[in-house]
Amino acid sequence: MNLRLPRLGEFGFTFLASCLIIVSVKAAAGPHDDAIKARQALMRLYDFNVGILSDMAKEKVEYDAAAASDAAANLLAAVSMKQGAIWPMGSDSETDGNRENRALPTIWTTYPKIMEPSKAMHSAAVAMDAAAGDGLQSLQGAIRDVSKSCSGCHDDYRAERK
Numbered sequence: 001m002n003l004r005l006p007r008l009g010e011f012g013f014t015f016l017a018s019c020l021i022i023v024s025v026k027a028a029a030g031p032h033d034d035a036i037k038a039r040q041a042l043m044r045l046y047d048f049n050v051g052i053l054s055d056m057a058k059e060k061v062e063y064d065a066a067a068a069s070d071a072a073a074n075l076l077a078a079v080s081m082k083q084g085a086i087w088p089m090g091s092d093s094e095t096d097g098n099r100e101n102r103a104l105p106t107i108w109t110t111y112p113k114i115m116e117p118s119k120a121m122h123s124a125a126v127a128m129d130a131a132a133g134d135g136l137q138s139l140q141g142a143i144r145d146v147s148k149s150c151s152g153c154h155d156d157y158r159a160e161r162k
């Protein structure tokens with residue numbers, strides 16, 4: 001059988017491919033994309049620094065007072081950022097048009113309740129900042145409250161992974 005395919009030629013193919021790319025980029029763009037990306041990046045920063053501290057606490061990595069102090073100071077700086085602009089109303093995971101995210105609408109419908117776990121995290125980070133450079137046992141004593149403060153908020157305000 002002789003299939004007759006339309007001949008696109010190189011230009012036609014490139015043109016079609018560009019249209020497809022433009023269409024897919026357009027479909028992905030939502031009004032709160034930058035805010036969503038920024039808050040996810042901030043959470044990644046929390047996670048990176050908590051990871052350094054918890055690896056030392058679990059003795060997976062040798063305790064290093066300077067590295068532990070730096071990670072704790074960075075965690076405290078990150079959790080101290082003003083966050084109003086990165087959690088705009090309507091940027092939750094259930095509103096159509098938003099890029100993929102896991103923020104539950106209850107963040108906004110029960111506001112300011114979410115400030116409670118947020119404050120708990122801040123206090124835990126302050127305690128960690130004081131403890132981290134002061135020896136392994138001191139770091140181990142402070143890590144639990146930090147991890148608990150993260151999961152405390154995720155349990156109530158973050159959707160399960162799809």
Ligand code: HEC
Nearest residue numbers: 040043046047050101102103117118121149150153157158
């Ligand atoms: C006050 C509530 C709250 C606290 C406290 C909190 N988180 Fe989150 N976290 C969230 C929410 C809500 C999301 C989902 C955000 C989204 O998808 O836009 C999230 C998402 C994340 C993600 C996924 C980010 C991504 O790339 O999608 C990581 C990792 C994370 N948090 C780590 C942490 C760590 C570590 C801590 C503790 C130091 C912490 N979080 C404390 C509410 C919180």
